[in-house]
Amino acid sequence: MKDITIIDRHIGEGYPAYIIAEMSGNHAGDIQKAIELVHVAKESGANCIKIQTYTPDTITINSNKPPFQIKEGLWRGKNLYQLYGKAYTPWDWQGQLMEEANKVGIHFFSTPFDFTAVDFLEELGVEFYKIASFELVDTPLIKYVASKGKPIIMSTGMGTLGEIEEAVKAVRSQGNDQLCLLKCSSSYPAIPEDMNLRTIRNMAEIFNVPVGLSDHSMGSIAAVTAVAMGASVIEKHLCLSREIENPDASFSMEPHEFKKMVQDIRSAERAMGKVSYEISPNEEKSMIFRKSIFVVQDIQEGEIFTKENIRVIRPGEGLTPKFYEEIIGKRASKSIECGTPLRWTMISD
Structure with a gap:
C-alpha cells in the first residue's frame, strides 16, 4: 500500500491513525464558537480540524421546486438553499481559523464544493484537500482539486465500486x-x-x-473498530454541545466524547502491537503463578516418586509439568520435605 504524507504526518499502514475533527456547521454561525472548536479539537487529541468551503449560491440555487425540497431526515421541510445558508462557514472567517489552527499546533484543511472554493483555498495556502462523499461523482471538481498537486482525502459514501474507480482515475x-x-x-x-x-x-x-473511515455513527465503537481493522484515518464531527442548534449537532461528538474516542483509538493501536511470541517483562512477573511439580508428602531418600507424593500445582518454582510422567517411578536422591519444589538434583539417575 502506498503511504501519503500530509505536512509532517505519514498516513498509511503501520502509522498511528490520523484523526480529523470535522467542524462543519457546528459553529452555529458564530465565529467565536468556530475559534473555540479549533482549540477544543486540539485539546481533544485530534490531528486536524476540517471545515467546508461553499456558500449557498456556489452549491445550489434558491428554489422551492420539488427537486430542491428536503422531504425527510433531520432537515425535512427546508430547501437546500436554506439548509446550506444555515450550515456554511463564511469565507471571511477561514483565514482567521487557519491562523488559529497554526497557532495552537493543529492541521487545518477544507472541503471545497466548486472551482471558486478551490481557488479561494489555494490563495489561503491550504496544504491538502477533502472531497466529500456527495462530490464523489463530480469528476470535473475532483480533477481540478487534483491538479493542484496536493494530498487528497476522499470520502466514498453512496459510491459504487465503479464510481469510486472513476473518482480515483480522475485524481490519477x-x-x-x-x-x-x-x-x-x-x-x-x-x-x-x-x-x-x-x-x-x-x-x-x-x-x-x-483507507480510513468518515464516521457519522453515534459513539466511538465504529471508529475504534475501524482502526483495529486497518483504518489509517478517522474523521468525526465535533461540536461544543449538542444543545447548540445547528444542522450537524445531533450526530456530532461533544468534546469529552471526542477525547475519549481518541484515547480509545490510541489504546487500540498499542494493543494491536506487532506479531510477537516473546514474553513481555510484565508477563515474566506472572510466570511464578504457572504450575510446576511439587513434593506434596515427605519423601525419604531412595523412595519412589508416585502420583500421591508429587503433584502438578501452583506456583511455578519446580520442574515444568511436561516432565511429570517421566519422573513417576524414579527414586529420590535425598529426603525431601512436603511443599518443596522438585529439582533434577533430587532425582536419582
Whole structure:
C-alpha cells in the first residue's frame, strides 16, 4: 500500500491513525464558537480540524421546486438553499481559523464544493484537500482539486465500486497519487448495520491507497473498530454541545466524547502491537503463578516418586509439568520435605 504524507504526518499502514475533527456547521454561525472548536479539537487529541468551503449560491440555487425540497431526515421541510445558508462557514472567517489552527499546533484543511472554493483555498495556502462523499461523482471538481498537486482525502459514501474507480482515475489523471479514501455511510446518523467496515481493507487492496473511515455513527465503537481493522484515518464531527442548534449537532461528538474516542483509538493501536511470541517483562512477573511439580508428602531418600507424593500445582518454582510422567517411578536422591519444589538434583539417575 502506498503511504501519503500530509505536512509532517505519514498516513498509511503501520502509522498511528490520523484523526480529523470535522467542524462543519457546528459553529452555529458564530465565529467565536468556530475559534473555540479549533482549540477544543486540539485539546481533544485530534490531528486536524476540517471545515467546508461553499456558500449557498456556489452549491445550489434558491428554489422551492420539488427537486430542491428536503422531504425527510433531520432537515425535512427546508430547501437546500436554506439548509446550506444555515450550515456554511463564511469565507471571511477561514483565514482567521487557519491562523488559529497554526497557532495552537493543529492541521487545518477544507472541503471545497466548486472551482471558486478551490481557488479561494489555494490563495489561503491550504496544504491538502477533502472531497466529500456527495462530490464523489463530480469528476470535473475532483480533477481540478487534483491538479493542484496536493494530498487528497476522499470520502466514498453512496459510491459504487465503479464510481469510486472513476473518482480515483480522475485524481490519477492529473499525475496526483497522494490519495487516501474514506469508507463512509452517508446517513445522519449512520447505523452500525450500514457501515460494513470490512470494506476498508478490501478498498485498500483494490486501490493500493491508505483507507480510513468518515464516521457519522453515534459513539466511538465504529471508529475504534475501524482502526483495529486497518483504518489509517478517522474523521468525526465535533461540536461544543449538542444543545447548540445547528444542522450537524445531533450526530456530532461533544468534546469529552471526542477525547475519549481518541484515547480509545490510541489504546487500540498499542494493543494491536506487532506479531510477537516473546514474553513481555510484565508477563515474566506472572510466570511464578504457572504450575510446576511439587513434593506434596515427605519423601525419604531412595523412595519412589508416585502420583500421591508429587503433584502438578501452583506456583511455578519446580520442574515444568511436561516432565511429570517421566519422573513417576524414579527414586529420590535425598529426603525431601512436603511443599518443596522438585529439582533434577533430587532425582536419582
